[in-house]
Amino acid sequence: MIFGFYLGNDLPARPAGLIDSTALSSRRPTMMKSSRLLLGVGACLLSGLACAQPVTPGYQRTTFYSDPSGGPFTSLTRDGQGRLYVLSLSGVIKVVEDQNADHVADVVTTFFPGTAVNLDALGILWFQNAIWLSHRGVITRLEDTNNDLVADTRQDIPVFTPASGFDFHQNNDLFTDGTAIFFGLGSSTDHDPEVDPLRATLQRLDPVTLTISTVATGLRNSFDGVFHPVTGDIFMGDNGPNFVPGNFDPPDEVNWVRPGRNYGHWNYWGTPPPASGTESPLVLLPTHAAPTGVVINDGTGFSGYRNELVMATFGGGVGGIVRLPLVYGNISNSPLGWYDASNIVVVEAGYLPIDLEPAPEGGFYVAHYPGRIDEIRELHRFHFLIDAVSSIGTTVPVTVRGLPGSGIQAFAAATLARLPVPLLLGPNLPIFLDFFDPIFILSTTPANGVFALPQPAPLGPNGDVAGSVSIPLAPALIGLTLWFQAAGFDATLTTPLATTPPIQMAILPNF
Numbered sequence: 094m095i096f097g098f099y100l101g102n103d104l105p106a107r108p109a110g111l112i113d114s115t116a117l118s119s120r121r122p123t124m125m126k127s128s129r130l131l132l133g134v135g136a137c138l139l140s141g142l143a144c145a146q147p148v149t150p151g152y153q154r155t156t157f158y159s160d161p162s163g164g165p166f167t168s169l170t171r172d173g174q175g176r177l178y179v180l181s182l183s184g185v186i187k188v189v190e191d192q193n194a195d196h197v198a199d200v201v202t203t204f205f206p207g208t209a210v211n212l213d214a215l216g217i218l219w220f221q222n223a224i225w226l227s228h229r230g231v232i233t234r235l236e237d238t239n240n241d242l243v244a245d246t247r248q249d250i251p252v253f254t255p256a257s258g259f260d261f262h263q264n265n266d267l268f269t270d271g272t273a274i275f276f277g278l279g280s281s282t283d284h285d286p287e288v289d290p291l292r293a294t295l296q297r298l299d300p301v302t303l304t305i306s307t308v309a310t311g312l313r314n315s316f317d318g319v320f321h322p323v324t325g326d327i328f329m330g331d332n333g334p335n336f337v338p339g340n341f342d343p344p345d346e347v348n349w350v351r352p353g354r355n356y357g358h359w360n361y362w363g364t365p366p367p368a369s370g371t372e373s374p375l376v377l378l379p380t381h382a383a384p385t386g387v388v389i390n391d392g393t394g395f396s397g398y399r400n401e402l403v404m405a406t407f408g409g410g411v412g413g414i415v416r417l418p419l420v421y422g423n424i425s426n427s428p429l430g431w432y433d434a435s436n437i438v439v440v441e442a443g444y445l446p447i448d449l450e451p452a453p454e455g456g457f458y459v460a461h462y463p464g465r466i467d468e469i470r471e472l473h474r475f476h477f478l479i480d481a482v483s484s485i486g487t488t489v490p491v492t493v494r495g496l497p498g499s500g501i502q503a504f505a506a507a508t509l510a511r512l513p514v515p516l517l518l519g520p521n522l523p524i525f526l527d528f529f530d531p532i533f534i535l536s537t538t539p540a541n542g543v544f545a546l547p548q549p550a551p552l553g554p555n556g557d558v559a560g561s562v563s564i565p566l567a568p569a570l571i572g573l574t575l576w577f578q579a580a581g582f583d584a585t586l587t588t589p590l591a592t593t594p595p596i597q598m599a600i601l602p603n604f
């Protein structure tokens with residue numbers, strides 16, 4: 094929602110820029126929808142703490158790097174050696190290294206000074222031993238041929254011809270399946286019928302022929318995307334329009350983008366009517382959420398569903414990082430995802446997260462638009478992983494992972510309550526269980542038939558303990574929520590050290 098220039102009748106039109114300044118001004122909060130405001134409430138309820146705390150307990154956000162020039166930052170990527178590159182709106186690319194592994198950047202090298210870049214510069218991608226830079230109308234291949242982390246060669250590849258004067262959107266961040274480069278190419282207007290068939294699409298850039306081809310259409314302004322590491326499916330956020338008469342605030346979207354399909358823009362935003370010939374979003378996001386960067390949570394260091402999406406939401410003056418659980422039906426083999434306040438990792442007024450990359454220990458680097466890179470990770474590194482679809486009639490493998498040499502105990506609650514109640518396991522160690530809801534189970538006995546979760550048990554040599562949850566084939570259970578949390582202990586299994594964040598398992602239809 095925040096991309097492109099503002100067309101409100103009280104502001105003159107101005108050149109397209111990444112940031113709609115109204116998103117940053119006092120104007121925007123008055124436009125926020127109640128659904129957006131509720132996000133903060135949800136995170137606060139989950140935390141059991143004051144709403145002033147932007148990071149959900151169990152997670153930690155630290156500053157990895159602050160740019161002296163204030164960015165603004167637009168994109169992150171990592172090279173084959175895992176080094177982090179950050180792009181500024183002006184086209185400057187820096188390599189930001191943490192050579193002593195203390196989670197603070199210590200060596201910064203300017204890889205590319207932003208020479209002759211068409212504003213805005215919105216994407217970078219490490220691909221086939223080069224950095225590929227997405228700036229307005231062009232993708233530029235930058236190669237460092239002598240390994241000094243400074244680009245030596247440049248090749249410009251035009252991808253579309255910007256309209257003279259204003260141009261609402263452009264080519265966005267880049268992502269790859271390992272064989273080609275993909276990017277959203279945004280619409281040329283807020284919501285009008287598109288006159289350029291290249292616009293409002295997902296494009297594929299062939300690395301051999303250096304030509305583009307249209308993969309899917311009807312995507313208004315998809316800023317970033319990602320390939321699922323197992324299925325190869327593409328998932329992208331999409332930003333809805335602002336100025337449609339009678340429909341000022343349609344929801345934003347996450348789409349399962351399949352070749353040849355149309356995703357609604359400029360006829361529909363959000364869920365289309367039946368038989369529209371266009372695809373429904375996989376997940377509806379709150380209006381003005383403004384999805385930006387997206388990555389896959391592979392579960393090596395971050396609680397959640399294995400290979401779920403982790404997405405930055407930029408918009409509305411309240412930015413966030415949210416886990417979007419993603420599961421494939423064991424009958425349909427199709428994905429299902431959902432957005433829930435309980436999956437919010439960070440929500441904060443003034444936060445402007447725009448892109449993410451996996452960090453070395455399983456957390457995520459987040460580019461904050463005003464020139465900062467954060468690292469978000471779980472505290473103490475105990476985490477809970479849901480390994481498969483959680484539908485009725487299935488046994489869902491789960492994994493608890495933690496510090497080698499420690500032990501864990503897992504807890505579970507089945508509840509109709511929206512959020513479980515925190516109980517103190519030890520000083521400052523809340524376990525989120527709901528003792529007051531009519532449906533409640535605590536896994537006090539091993540293998541009790543439903544929750545086969547670890548009782549006080551040492552972790553295996555690789556730091557894992559496996560368990561499972563058997564969900565009865567009972568349709569009445571659909572919609573019920575299971576909550577899981579594990580507490581980590583010392584090696585004697587007596588002294589609690591830390592807990593995982595509470596993780597919600599949704600009981601889904603057998604789809």
Ligand SMILES: [Ca+2]
Pocket residue numbers: 190191192193194195196197198199
């Ligand atoms: Ca360091």
Ligand SMILES: [Ca+2]
Pocket residue numbers: 236237238239240241242243244245
């Ligand atoms: Ca060089």
Ligand SMILES: [Ca+2]
Pocket residue numbers: 311331346356357358361362363372374
């Ligand atoms: Ca759509």
Ligand SMILES: [Ca+2]
Pocket residue numbers: 168169266267317386387448449
């Ligand atoms: Ca990205």
